[in-house]
Amino acid sequence: MTRTIKVLLAEDQSMVREALAALLGLEDDIEVVVQVARGDEVLPALREHDVDVALLDIEMPGATGIEAAALVHAELPAVKLVVLTTFGRPGYLRGAMEAGADAFLVKDAPASQLADAVRKVLAGERVIDPTLAAAALADGANPLTxxxxxxxxxxxxxxxxxxxxxxxxxxxxxxxxxxxxxxxxxxxxxxxxxxxxxxxxxxx
Amino acid sequence: MTRTIKVLLAEDQSMVREALAALLGLEDDIEVVVQVARGDEVLPALREHDVDVALLDIEMPGATGIEAAALVHAELPAVKLVVLTTFGRPGYLRGAMEAGADAFLVKDAPASQLADAVRKVLAGERVIDPTLAAAALADGANPLTxxxxxxxxxxxxxxxxxxxxxxxxxxxxxxxxxxxxxxxxxxxxxxxxxxxxxxxxxxx
DNA sequence: AGGGCCGTATGACATCTGTCATCCGGCAGT
DNA sequence: ACTGCCGGATGACAGATGTCATACGGCCCT
Structure with missing residues (x-):
């Protein structure tokens, strides 16, 4: 192993956020170095901390995880982006991908996929649920102006x-x-x- | 200390469930002995495992955490009940209390309150957010038939x-x-x- | 220069929604 | 026996909503 993977965790519900941190903390090669509770705190936090992977919930006050991802992708392209959400909505997946996300996970996937995704995106892989990807493609783009x-x-x-x-x-x-x-x-x-x-x- | 507190954890989103388990696992005196993902699996699981405290999410398929709490309270009154929810809705709190819950926590409370609540209910205390309790009382009961x-x-x-x-x-x-x-x-x-x-x- | 889509607007029309008065039968409390 | 509430229903009415045709200026693409 080279060195520990530094992770930022963005999620508004404290209990869930800290629980996810505890989960990632069980992995030897992963370290949660900074946590934020709002979408608009993501970029400032990343400017101050050296982070390899940012883990972003979508539903957050301030800015959605997707909006935050777009900003990070533009300013700090080296940071890998994992978008995490309660709702596996096709439009969310599409939006996340367009914002430059490297992985898209739903919270009802097995917990093991979280650490896996972190390692994979760092290795340059992309991680998306094939079923959801199919649904997103089948639905086509948003038809509304x-x-x-x-x-x-x-x-x-x-x-x-x-x-x-x-x-x-x-x-x-x-x-x-x-x-x-x-x-x-x-x-x-x-x-x-x-x-x-x-x-x-x-x-x- | 006497012995470890045995906990059942009911929550439908695997990632959150296992993360909460990891969080509770950090406590020396608490052990998650069984996890379920549906409301209607709570009572059967409790019949088969010796559990001190059941931790129930409200939004679950099969049956809500509140419905599950009512069943458990009727059949296994010795099991302490902690209801956990994303949404601090006054009607939920009221429903949980009427179902015999001993504690009511919202997921955006600090993570430390989770283990605290588990210990407190086992000691016979009740744990509810005072703000939410006030809101529930202020709203009065459901006026709809x-x-x-x-x-x-x-x-x-x-x-x-x-x-x-x-x-x-x-x-x-x-x-x-x-x-x-x-x-x-x-x-x-x-x-x-x-x-x-x-x-x-x-x-x- | 022309075609197409978008944003915006109007007027006319049909239908849906919300309100109100009124009615009936059943059941609980006094 | 009387009152009140609930579930259920009807009819009439006003206002909100949804549809359609039509119009105009702006912008992009060809």
Missing amino acids: DREREVLRAAADGSTNAELATVLHLSQGTVRNYLSTAIQKLAVRNRAEAVRIARDKGWL | DREREVLRAAADGSTNAELATVLHLSQGTVRNYLSTAIQKLAVRNRAEAVRIARDKGWL
Whole structure:
């Protein structure tokens, strides 16, 4: 063995974060040198610590793990990126790959895959679940335009058309047009279903 | 010290489950003797293993941690129950307490609280987050009737009134009446908001 | 220069949703 | 016996939502 692999761990839930650190701590060749709880703390932390692999949860306050990955990839390309998530959404996988991630793991995979992935990305390999990769390819890209996505996202909490129009600085008719096209593209019958399936695919 | 505390760990996401096991494994006086990934595997596992404390996640397939807790409390009252959850929803806390739980922890609490809680419940103490307890009391009990809850739950995926009527064997008008009263009880303006806040409070 | 897509907007229309009044039968409490 | 609540239902009405045709300016690609 050469030397220990230095890891940054980004995950907002303390208990899970520290548990994952404990898990990685069981490996002789891996050392968690820094932990953060927010997406926007990832890059600053990496500037201050010498890290080989960054392990990023997606759902975090401040910035998502995918957004953080994109920033790190641009500024510190030598750092390997492992994206970890609760939800194996095809759109997440696609987003992570486009952001320069080297591995994509779901949290219901066996724990052993975590340390494995860390070693593999450091060796230059990429690690992705083949089933999820297939699903991502089958689904194709996000069919929604930026505006449609914004409106759908804003509509997700049950806001009315009038509220959406105010918040987004659009006319009510335009809001309805966007929602209507989104509903058609997703092949569903109302905004609530549209929100559900867009969220499910990781397109929101 | 007397002897090691034997723990059952129930959590569906393997990576998190094994990470939590690793975390607890760092404690000299605690031993995870059995792990399960489904709510309906908890009671059978407890029948076969001698366990002091059961650690139950809420969101699990098969049965929720709260449902599992109620069954265990009825059949094996000697087993102490720690309910662990991602979402600190007041209704969850209330439900867990009514099911006989001895402790209620949220996953974004510091990791140290986990082992602490295990020791405390074994000593006969109860462990709950005071902030959450206050919120649960402030919110009062779930104001929805069984039927209103069922209809709201069924409506959560964006189903239309006609579909709800068919699935629930009700007339369309009745479906609308239930949704209407639910909307008023929750003081919101449409079903989508009603679903969101009911879910948020843990009333769904 | 023209075609295509996007963002934005309007008006008209049909349908869905939410509210309200009112009704019935059953059951629990007084 | 009476009251109140729940489950269930109907009909009428107002307002919200979804669809469609149509329009215009901007931008990219050919």
